[in-house]
Amino acid sequence: xxxxxxxxxxxxxxxxxxxxxxxxxxxxxxxxxxxxxxxxxxxxxxxxxxxxxxxxxxxxxxxxxxxxxxxxxxxxxxxxxxxxxxxxxxxxxxxxxxxxxxxxxxxxxxxxxxxxxxxxxxxxxxxxxxxxxxxxxxxxxxxxxxxxxxxxxxxxxxxxxxxxxxxxxxxxxxxxxxxxxxxxxxxxxxxxxxxxxxxxxxxxxxxxxxxxxxxxxxxxxxxxxxxxxxxxxxxxxxxxxxxxxxxxxxxxxxxxxxxxxxxxx
Amino acid sequence: xxxxxxxxxxxxxxxxxxxxxxxxxxxxxxxxxxxxxxxxxxxxxxxxxxxxxxxxxxxxxxxxxxxxxxxxxxxxxxxxxxxxxxxxxxxxxxxxxxxxxxxxxxxxxxxxxxxxxxxxxxxxxxxxxxxxxxxxxxxxxxxxxxxxxxxxxxxxxxxxxxxxxxxxxxxxxxxxxxxxxxxxxxxxxxxxxxxxxxxxxxxxxxxxxxxxxxxxxxxxxxxxxxxxxxxxxxxxxxxxxxxxxxxxxxxxxxxxxxxxxxxxxxxxxxxxxxxxxxxxxxxxxxxxxxxxxxxxxxxxxxxxxxxxxxxxxxxxxxxxxxxxxxxxxxxxxxxxxxxxxxxxxxxxxxxxxxxxxxxxxxxxxxxxxxxxxxxxxxxxxxxxxxxxxxxxxxxxxxxxxxxxxxxxxxxxxxxxxxxxxxxxxxxxxxxxxxxxxxxxxxxxxxxxxxxxxxxxxxxxxxxxxxxxxxxxxxxxxxxxxxxxxxxxxxxxxxxxxxxxxxxxxxxxxxxxxxxxxxxxxxxxxxxxxxxxxxxxxxxxxxxxxxxxxxxxxxxxxxxxxxxxxxxxxxxxxxxxxxxxxxxxxxxxxxxxxxxxxxxxxxxxxxxxxxxxxxxxxxxxxxxxxxxxxxxxxxxxxxxxxxxxxxxxxxxxxxxxxxxxxxxxxxxxxxxxxxxxxxxxxxxxxxxxxxxxxxxxxxxxxxxxxxxxxxxxxxxxxxxxxxx
Numbered sequence: 001x002x003x004x005x006x007x008x009x010x011x012x013x014x015x016x017x018x019x020x021x022x023x024x025x026x027x028x029x030x031x032x033x034x035x036x037x038x039x040x041x042x043x044x045x046x047x048x049x050x051x052x053x054x055x056x057x058x059x060x061x062x063x064x065x066x067x068x069x070x071x072x073x074x075x076x077x078x079x080x081x082x083x084x085x086x087x088x089x090x091x092x093x094x095x096x097x098x099x100x101x102x103x104x105x106x107x108x109x110x111x112x113x114x115x116x117x118x119x120x121x122x123x124x125x126x127x128x129x130x131x132x133x134x135x136x137x138x139x140x141x142x143x144x145x146x147x148x149x150x151x152x153x154x155x156x157x158x159x160x161x162x163x164x165x166x167x168x169x170x171x172x173x174x175x176x177x178x179x180x181x182x183x184x185x186x187x188x189x190x191x192x193x194x195x196x197x198x199x200x201x202x203x204x205x206x207x208x209x210x211x212x213x214x215x216x217x218x219x220x221x222x223x224x225x226x227x228x229x230x231x232x233x234x235x236x237x238x239x240x241x242x243x244x245x246x247x248x249x250x251x252x253x254x255x256x257x258x259x260x261x262x263x264x265x
Numbered sequence: 266x267x268x269x270x271x272x273x274x275x276x277x278x279x280x281x282x283x284x285x286x287x288x289x290x291x292x293x294x295x296x297x298x299x300x301x302x303x304x305x306x307x308x309x310x311x312x313x314x315x316x317x318x319x320x321x322x323x324x325x326x327x328x329x330x331x332x333x334x335x336x337x338x339x340x341x342x343x344x345x346x347x348x349x350x351x352x353x354x355x356x357x358x359x360x361x362x363x364x365x366x367x368x369x370x371x372x373x374x375x376x377x378x379x380x381x382x383x384x385x386x387x388x389x390x391x392x393x394x395x396x397x398x399x400x401x402x403x404x405x406x407x408x409x410x411x412x413x414x415x416x417x418x419x420x421x422x423x424x425x426x427x428x429x430x431x432x433x434x435x436x437x438x439x440x441x442x443x444x445x446x447x448x449x450x451x452x453x454x455x456x457x458x459x460x461x462x463x464x465x466x467x468x469x470x471x472x473x474x475x476x477x478x479x480x481x482x483x484x485x486x487x488x489x490x491x492x493x494x495x496x497x498x499x500x501x502x503x504x505x506x507x508x509x510x511x512x513x514x515x516x517x518x519x520x521x522x523x524x525x526x527x528x529x530x531x532x533x534x535x536x537x538x539x540x541x542x543x544x545x546x547x548x549x550x551x552x553x554x555x556x557x558x559x560x561x562x563x564x565x566x567x568x569x570x571x572x573x574x575x576x577x578x579x580x581x582x583x584x585x586x587x588x589x590x591x592x593x594x595x596x597x598x599x600x601x602x603x604x605x606x607x608x609x610x611x612x613x614x615x616x617x618x619x620x621x622x623x624x625x626x627x628x629x630x631x632x633x634x635x636x637x638x639x640x641x642x643x644x645x646x647x648x649x650x651x652x653x654x655x656x657x658x659x660x661x662x663x664x665x666x667x668x669x670x671x672x673x674x675x676x677x678x679x680x681x682x683x684x685x686x687x688x689x690x691x692x693x694x695x696x697x698x699x700x701x702x703x704x705x706x707x708x709x710x711x712x713x714x715x716x717x718x719x720x721x722x723x724x725x726x727x728x729x730x731x732x733x734x735x736x737x738x739x740x741x742x743x744x745x746x747x748x749x750x751x752x753x754x755x756x757x758x759x760x761x762x763x764x765x766x767x768x769x770x771x772x773x774x775x776x777x778x779x780x781x782x783x784x785x786x787x788x789x790x791x792x793x794x795x796x797x798x799x800x801x802x803x804x805x806x807x808x809x810x811x812x813x814x815x816x817x818x819x820x821x822x823x824x825x826x827x828x829x830x831x832x833x834x835x836x837x838x839x840x841x842x843x844x845x846x847x848x849x850x851x852x853x854x855x856x857x858x859x860x861x862x863x864x865x866x867x868x869x870x871x872x873x874x875x876x877x878x879x880x881x882x883x884x885x886x887x888x889x890x891x892x893x894x895x896x897x898x899x900x901x902x903x904x905x906x907x908x909x910x911x912x913x914x915x916x917x918x919x920x921x922x923x924x925x926x927x928x929x930x931x932x933x934x935x936x937x938x939x940x941x942x943x944x945x946x947x948x949x950x951x952x953x954x955x956x957x958x959x960x961x962x963x964x965x966x967x968x969x970x971x972x973x974x975x976x977x978x979x980x981x982x983x984x985x986x987x988x
Contacts, residue, residue: 020481020483023890026890031338049508056513056931143340146483
């Protein structure tokens with residue numbers, strides 16, 4: 001079975017070496033999207049302070065929805081409140097959401113933020129500032145980042161830029177673009193001077209759980225069809241064999257009867 | 266009891282405000298009309314208006330997104346050199362400053378005891394009449410010098426100064442001596458300008474940051490420039506007793522012993538001169554006093570400095586050589602806040618001289634344009650009355666090289682307390698919070714007790730307003746005009762993006778109203794804010810309407826790139842005769858700082874990205890994303906004392922005490938503690954900030970640098986014990 005999700009149209013390239021943990025992206029996101037005060041769509045991941053005084057290090061990076069090519073949350077959503085559009089933006093429709101939280105558990109990146117304390121809880125997640133894109137503006141986080149740690153543009157350009165940067169400075173960056181393969185590939189890409197697990201990024205497989213899920217959900221009709229055909233065949237075969245056997249038995253009986261009648265004569 | 270009363274009163278005021286807002290939105294709106302006529306808002310009132318940020322003094326350009334009479338988002342203006350399309354975390358939170366539920370939106374007059382927080386709502390007429398009456402009474406009874414004025418860096422400050430000089434008082438307090446007097450005076454003595462502009466071009470190779478925590482004291486464009494320089498591979502040496510977010514980005518972090526930055530820089534000068542690494546041509550052509558300098562620094566070897574700074578001599582020598590080798594593409598940043606001791610003026614002088622020796626003028630440093638431009642029109646006014654009274658801050662009598670407009674604020678406060686040489690009776694405060702910003706808060710409150718009358722202009726009932734007799738509600742920076750701001754060869758406009766809420770009014774309006782009531786109307790010859798700006802624009806042949814939608818106007822280009830300095834010699838003064846003649850050393854000289862007694866710590870403060878001084882802790886959005894204020898203590902020291910992360914501790918200095926939770930960390934020298942600054946508010950009118958953290962100003966002991974008048978903010982020693 002082949003399923004090739006299209007590449008996203010837009011992508012983020014987040015370079016942890018530039019992040020100064022100022023949280024401008026977080027405030028910009030919350031203001032732009034009217035995010036409830038008890039929730040957030042964006043976090044700072046960090047290594048914490050490592051090393052021994054005075055040889056210390058600290059790295060940080062903003063972290064928000066990865067916008068997977070093959071999103072587990074979309075796959076898990078029972079009512080299609082989460083969808084991936086043609087541009088590759090994974091967005092959430094609060095009017096449809098029934099609050100089941102399957103997306104929260106399905107996302108390998110821990111992105112959907114659930115309002116546990118609200119009577120009518122919503123899922124809070126990044127939608128690439130869909131409304132701003134429509135007005136020709138960059139997403140709020142990328143637009144405001146004072147150091148340019150968050151870049152935004154065409155996905156192909158972001159991927160190429162990520163490759164260029166890590167190829168040019170192998171001394172500076174780990175040779176891995178987080179999001180290029182993770183969970184089947186994502187629109188948010190990261191490069192970093194330290195291994196991603198040290199930044200607290202989840203170690204995600206290269207295929208999306210949505211893929212396995214689809215094997216089952218999309219395979220069911222075919223398997224069921226095949227089984228219908230197969231079992232029908234088996235049934236027909238058995239029926240045929242039974243009928244043949246019956247015919248043989250009847251004919252044998254007739255022959256036997258005729259034979260015994262001849263002997264009596 | 267009184268607290269409950271005051272809280273209830275605030276809630277009532279808030280409800281009244283909401284009503285006023287609802288009515289206000291039904292009226293034809295001047296701001297909306299003007300913006301629609303300029304094509305910035307459509308007929309539904311939606312659109313984008315350019316203006317200027319005021320969440321700090323960097324003043325980035327902003328684009329305000331307005332929907333139906335409400336500002337809903339702020340973005341950085343790509344057309345402004347300070348923002349270049351970006352806003353920092355505080356700039357992004359600006360809506361929560363303007364729409365703070367604690368905003369004071371009506372004039373208030375105190376009814377309870379001072380500090381009880383009980384006020385009654387009055388009309389503007391009553392508030393202004395009462396204020397003018399009290400100010401005239403003080404003037405007639407004690408003379409104009411008995412009225413003290415203080416205000417912190419803002420665009421309407423020119424009219425604040427106009428008010429105070431027209432009134433006739435010499436007593437003017439600014440934040441400058443609490444912040445950067447040492448840096449400014451050092452630059453004036455060396456270059457004849459307050460602060461040379463720093464140039465971060467593609468070739469910049471080497472940067473020395475002396476406590477300049479640019480990744481947390483964010484100035485959007487400069488922080489971006491430094492970050493880009495680091496990405497290009499520039500070498501950054503960062504001196505700070507604390508592993509800050511800048512330390513994390515620097516090439517090397519030097520956890521220097523507090524107060525010894527001067528020794529480090531004197532040793533750099535020693536190596537650069539001793540090993541003949543300086544720019545001979547530049548020094549010969551453009552400086553004076555090299556011989557005196559060489560003679561003084563000869564003794565300041567890296568080995569000498571190593572014992573003082575706790576930085577290896579080899580490392581100091583290497584940094585000096587690398588810095589000189591990178592010349593002229595090297596920059597020693599002045600910095601201004603961390604590690605302020607009474608020797609900070611000498612430190613700043615050493616840094617300015619370090620730059621001069623490698624000849625980086627017009628390469629990484631140049632004469633900045635400043636905020637004034639001769640191309641703009643001025644408002645006509647009569648000459649100011651002459652004041653023969655001495656200034657209470659003893660400038661220039663005790664501080665002969667401190668410019669009058671900088672002053673020495675902490676001395677002013679102490680003269681109010683002592684009543685010498687005369688007693689002050691009134692205090693006019695605008696956009697400033699001296700209760701929080703001056704060291705030794707208990708003394709500041711005692712000085713308030715000496716006052717017959719205190720009036721405060723602000724957008725919130727900050728800690729100073731809380732102890733005031735009259736509060737005049739100012740329109741926020743998104744609700745008002747200010748005088749034009751010159752940056753480079755442009756004058757930028759701050760214009761309202763929404764109608765002022767409640768009865769809040771601009772500072773330009775408030776000062777004019779008071780001026781007229783004080784009989785000083787001739788000093789305020791503008792009909793309103795728009796007329797003021799039109800008078801500024803007149804010589805350029807344009808009007809406010811012409812520049813509204815662009816948000817700025819181009820000025821005739823200024824000349825740049827010269828090699829002339831506004832010093833007595835016309836050259837860069839390595840030796841300053843001006844200093845020598847008033848009894849100070851003409852070249853930088855070592856002055857040992859005091860050290861904490863056994864068992865005590867240096868108390869450090871220093872910025873966090875999510876707050877500006879004492880004014881933003883009540884911003885709910887910043888509060889949402891900022892770390893809890895804590896006291897940092899080195900993990901080894903904490904272990905020795907049986908303290909663990911999160912413990913509540915009592916931190917005490919000789920003047921104050923605070924209670925706060927501990928942050929146990931490897932990121933600080935064992936002999937220091939660091940306190941998140943700006944917290945520990947006293948005003949219950951700040952409902953978000955009240956009760957958070959401990960006050961650094963309550964702990965700070967007042968020590969003044971004798972040359973520049975700078976408050977030595979790191980010279981306070983504290984004890985820490987578990988509670």
